[in-house]
Amino acid sequence: MSGARAAARTAVGAAVGALTVTSLAACSGADRPMSMFSPSGADASRVDSHWQMLLLLGSVVWLVVMGFTLGAVLRRRRAHREDEPRGRGHVVVAVGGALVPALIITWVMADSVLVMRDTGGQGEDAGTVVEVAGHQFWWEVRYPEDGVVTANEIHVPVGEVVRLEMTASDVIHSLWVPQLSGKVDLNPGRTTVMTINAQEPGTYWGQCAEYCGLQHAWMRFVVVAHEPEEFDGWLEAQSLPAEDPGAGGEPGDPADPDAGDQDPQVVRGREVFMSSSCVYCHAVAGTEATGTMGPDLTHFASRQTIGAGVLPNDRESLARWIVDPQAVKPGNAMPGTDVAGEELEAMLDYLESLE
Ligand code: CUA
Numbered sequence: 001m002s003g004a005r006a007a008a009r010t011a012v013g014a015a016v017g018a019l020t021v022t023s024l025a026a027c028s029g030a031d032r033p034m035s036m037f038s039p040s041g042a043d044a045s046r047v048d049s050h051w052q053m054l055l056l057l058g059s060v061v062w063l064v065v066m067g068f069t070l071g072a073v074l075r076r077r078r079a080h081r082e083d084e085p086r087g088r089g090h091v092v093v094a095v096g097g098a099l100v101p102a103l104i105i106t107w108v109m110a111d112s113v114l115v116m117r118d119t120g121g122q123g124e125d126a127g128t129v130v131e132v133a134g135h136q137f138w139w140e141v142r143y144p145e146d147g148v149v150t151a152n153e154i155h156v157p158v159g160e161v162v163r164l165e166m167t168a169s170d171v172i173h174s175l176w177v178p179q180l181s182g183k184v185d186l187n188p189g190r191t192t193v194m195t196i197n198a199q200e201p202g203t204y205w206g207q208c209a210e211y212c213g214l215q216h217a218w219m220r221f222v223v224v225a226h227e228p229e230e231f232d233g234w235l236e237a238q239s240l241p242a243e244d245p246g247a248g249g250e251p252g253d254p255a256d257p258d259a260g261d262q263d264p265q266v267v268r269g270r271e272v273f274m275s276s277s278c279v280y281c282h283a284v285a286g287t288e289a290t291g292t293m294g295p296d297l298t299h300f301a302s303r304q305t306i307g308a309g310v311l312p313n314d315r316e317s318l319a320r321w322i323v324d325p326q327a328v329k330p331g332n333a334m335p336g337t338d339v340a341g342e343e344l345e346a347m348l349d350y351l352e353s354l355e
Contacts, residue, residue, distance in 0.1 A: 033205040034178050040204065040225075041180030042197040043119040050115045057104060068096075119182055123163030123195040130154055132166045134173030134186040134208065137215035137332055138295055138308040148238040149283075151295030152221045152308045154196075154206075157231040162196045174210035177223050183209045198225035203304070214331030220309030241286030242299045242354040269350025272343045281334070284354065294334060301355045307332065315348055322347065 039045040123129075132154065133140040141150045156162045166175060168186040175194065176183040184194040198204070208219035226234060273279070274288060281293035289297070303313055310329045311317035320327075322344065325334040339347055 033203075034207065036178040039179055040198060040200045040202065041177070042199065043121075043181040043195070044177075044179055045199070046115055046118045047182060050111055053111060054108065057108065061104065121161065121195045122193050123161045126161045126163035126195065128157065128160065128162045130156075130162060130164050132164050132175060132186065134166070134168040134170075134175070134212070134219075135333075136170050136213050137208070137219040137329070139175075139219070139221045140169075140295065141221075143235060143238075146235050146239045148235060149285075149296040150238060150299065150303070152305060153303055154221065154223045155231060155234050156196055156198055156223060156225050157228040158198050158201050158225045160197065160228065164194050164196060166192050166194065171212050172210050173208045173212050173219065175206060176209035177204050177206035179204045180206075180223060185210055196223065198223065201225050201227055201230075205309075215308075215329055218308060218310045218329055220305075222304055222309075238299050238302075242284070242301075263349065263353070265346050265349040266353045269346035269348065269353075272339065272347045273350050276337060276339060276347075277335075278337070297351065297354060299354060301352050315352065318348055318351060319344060 036044060036048065036051075039048040129144065131142040131144055133142075139152050139154075141152070141154050142148065154164070164175070164184075166184065166186040167190065168188045170188065172188070173186040174183050175186060177196070180196050180198055181194060184192050186192060202225055204223040204225065206221045206223055208216055210216075212219065270287075273284075279289035279291055281291040283290050283292065283296045283298065285296070285298040301313070305311060306313050306317055306321050307325065307329050311321060321334075322337055322339065324336045325332055326336060
């Protein structure tokens with residue numbers, strides 16, 4: 001019986017140990033796309049240094065308390081020894097129970113206030129201003145000075161402060177890119193501000209951090225940090241209409257001699273798209289599609305994901321999304337379509353041409 005109990009205890013111990021090791025490994029942050037433990041932004045680095053300090057301080061306090069506890073346990077075993085000197089217990093309590101904790105709490109509070117000061121920048125003189133609107137369940141991203149509209153991707157120049165002016169169209173959302181900065185809520189009817197200052201080029205995953213409905217967990221996005229000149233190139237490319245590169249006019253226009261340069265499949269797909277219900281919700285700059293309910297599709301093919309991170313942006317995923325978005329992401333605002341066969345293939349060709 002006791003052998004079985006000991007074995008069970010060993011098994012539970014091993015399980016708890018394994019779980020702890022796994023959790024700690026999961027938290028370590030090395031090479032993980034959404035870990036605040038591998039900061040790459042000015043604000044995230046400041047939060048990380050605060051957390052390191054708390055971890056160190058907490059570990060020291062824990063070790064000291066455990067040391068005293070162990071000492072008390074061992075002491076009790078020989079408590080019958082009457083000749084032992086009794087003594088300065090009240091001094092230990094006053095110092096260890098009041099003075100030291102007061103100093104530690106003051107230190108922690110002071111550093112917390114400094115973190116709030118250091119990370120609460122409003123980016124008044126930021127070179128780039130980005131407007132972000134939270135929708136159930138995707139992100140609208142605008143560069144007002146350049147007339148650029150995109151979705152679920154925020155592109156920024158490395159080493160510069162970027163000011164995000166944020167609002168929401170329906171319910172409260174919260175923008176969080178753990179490797180770059182803290183969280184700030186997006187509220188309907190008002191504008192909140194946060195700054196991003198990426199230190200390294202790369203792609204950083206972000207996530208809505210305020211529960212906002214069925215697909216809150218799939219309200220993801222990426223921040224892509226470019227070298228400044230590369231960022232300028234991206235911004236310029238995004239500010240042009242994606243359609244019909246070099247053709248100088250609407251494809252299919254008999255008056256436009258270059259229009260024939262377009263792939264006939266793309267021209268066909270354009271017709272399918274423009275005559276479908278897609279155009280009531282989506283816009284493609286320079287065309288008759290001017291919907292505003294869903295993401296702007298002007299440079300759709302340049303984006304990394306579909307449905308705010310739910311699928312990679314490839315042809316197969318796009319077909320799944322167009323035919324039955326509710327099966328992929330239940331509760332999102334996009335209805336399915338009955339486009340199929342040759343029309344669907346042509347529409348995919350068209351959408352994939354929007355780079
Ligand atoms: Cu938007 Cu959670």
